[in-house]
Amino acid sequence: MSHQDSHDVVVIGAGASGLAAATALHAAGRDLVALEARDRIGGRLLSAPTSNPERALDLGATWFWDGEERVRALTMLSGIATFDQHLAGDSLLQETTGTRRLTGNLMDTPSRRFTAGSQAIATALAAMLPTESLRLNEPVTAIHMNGQGGLDVLTPTGTVHAEHVVLAVPPALALERIDFGGALPADLVRLARSTPVWMGAVAKVVAHYPRAFWREEGLAGAVFSRTGPLQEIHDMSGPDGEPAALFGFAHARTVRPGFEQAVTAQLARLFGPAAATPAVLHVQDWSAERWTAPSTVRHLADHSLFGHPLYQRPALDGRLHWASTETATDHAGHIEGALAAGARAAQSVLAASSSASDVTSGVTA
Ligand SMILES: Cc1cc2nc3c(=O)[nH]c(=O)nc-3n(C[C@H](O)[C@H](O)[C@H](O)COP(=O)(O)OP(=O)(O)OC[C@H]3O[C@@H](n4cnc5c(N)ncnc54)[C@H](O)[C@@H]3O)c2cc1C
Known part of the structure; x- marks a missing residue:
């Protein structure tokens, strides 16, 4: 059945970055939905179960290091065992x-x-969201400006209208799988298509x-x-x-x-x-992995594009905010970078929406 609904924010991708953005936006009182293509959360955080339910083997990210304060803080806050x-x-x-x-x-x-595997990071973040805010098996196929100043986000099952979108998908993958209707500027398209997918x-x-x-x-x-x-x-x-x-x-x-x-x-x-x-x-x-790697993944090698200034600015009239570890200015590629990029995207949404409400309420008039 096809659905149509409206939210303040749509977050695309429920990896570490999208979930970090979603939890920050939820904590700030924004109404949001996170759309995830796979039938699971975590993206490149993937842990295979073992006979001991408290221990798993990581098939994606494995380690974190000194100085990665966001990861450390999350493990402390959520009681994630580490060794x-x-x-x-x-x-x-x-x-x-x-x-x-x-x-x-x-x-x-x-x-x-992470004793229970790095996917525990995703599980802990998802636990901070209302269940109805997270939809699995919802691959986003198109994002269009809707003429009323917002964005329409299309999936095979329907359309979600949003004031803002956080795109928490590796940029090159986003450009390959999502139709932007030609609305993205050419330099951003070139950059996103050329940005490697870390470990992809x-x-x-x-x-x-x-x-x-x-x-x-x-x-x-x-x-x-x-x-x-x-x-x-x-x-x-x-x-x-x-x-x-x-x-x-x-x-x-x-x-x-x-x-x-x-x-x-x-x-x-x-x-x-x-x-x-x-x-x-x-x-x-x-x-x-269809939801990690674009077809070009083996040819993308310019890691200096990680954290590029164009990713720090919203696109599509200030409504499309980049996340994913590839867009982080620090610790890009790592879980820490994914969390930082998600937090930055959430801040960018909050800044844009508070300045819009200032305009509506006449504060800046
Ligand atoms: C083998 C391997 C080893 C690694 N080792 C380490 C390590 O030891 N330490 C470390 O810090 N980092 C490591 N990393 C990197 C770490 O896993 C990533 O930095 C982090 O998980 C990226 O999170 P993300 O949310 O930015 O992206 P992702 O985890 O890729 O999340 C993107 C999400 O978007 C979804 N998605 C994609 N397209 C769409 C769409 N069109 N619509 C809806 N949803 C979509 C995907 O399914 C996915 O869930 C490793 C990665 C790999 C693959």
Whole structure:
């Protein structure tokens, strides 16, 4: 059934950035709806359950670092359990000529992890919103200026009228999937089409084992590889090694038939025969995710476009506000950047709507 409704604000995308914008706008008393294309929240925060309901394995974002105050504050506020990334042990350097053991962990820097997986960040933010403010399975297909000074946001099931829209989708993806009716300025279109999607061309592989056997050999689980298919590998076990897991990144272009066998063979060469048979091997190819990666994702490489000044200004007569980690001026690419961009977009909506009400009430007249 087709629906038509009106809200002060439509937030497009329920990843960390969209949810951060939505919670800030809701806290400021704005009537909003967040439209999410997928059947789940979190976007690039995606955690696979394990047999322990309180622990999960991250298939998207894994770590946060010192100085990422928004993430830290949210974990404190929402009681999200965190722990230190395991660092102890030696690292490995894998070259075509063989593997060298290097004393100490030369790969990993101190960081923190989310015990229940990073998707807990999205769950915590969504819990601050009224349930009816969040609609799943609602991909936005078009945004049009409606002639009465607002925006019409179209999905396959209906139209939502809004005074303001927060676009919390990677810019290049937004330009590929959403029809703006030619209303965006040419420099903004060029910029958005050229802005990389952080980690969008990467496959993340998580090998879940019965125990962290590499630690028993004094290994940190940290590898830099010049042979692949995994180019870097890290220990991704939970607190006290439970659940036990290693993860690695590969270029998405290497994910072809035979990829899983190539990965387990690489892990066995590095960590011995026990590594050849993980209990579960997750392969998450983000470049194949329709709601993360545009078709151009492998060709977008100019990360200097992250946080570009054009993203800091609203478009479409001051009604379209950019979010997503790619638009952040600090910590772009990280969860921290996604939260910061969402907060900035919410501020931008509040500033625009309060100046509009000042005009209506004659304050600035
Ligand atoms: C493999 C990997 C590892 C990473 N590791 C780390 C890490 O260790 N630490 C860290 O800080 N960061 C890491 N990141 C980055 C981190 O995940 C992102 O910065 C953050 O999750 C981005 O949030 P976002 O809301 O900006 O975008 P997204 O999470 O991409 O959210 C966008 C949302 O919009 C939805 N959407 C898209 N198009 C539409 C549409 N047309 N209509 C409606 N909804 C739409 C999507 O479904 C999605 O839910 C990693 C990312 C990946 C992929």
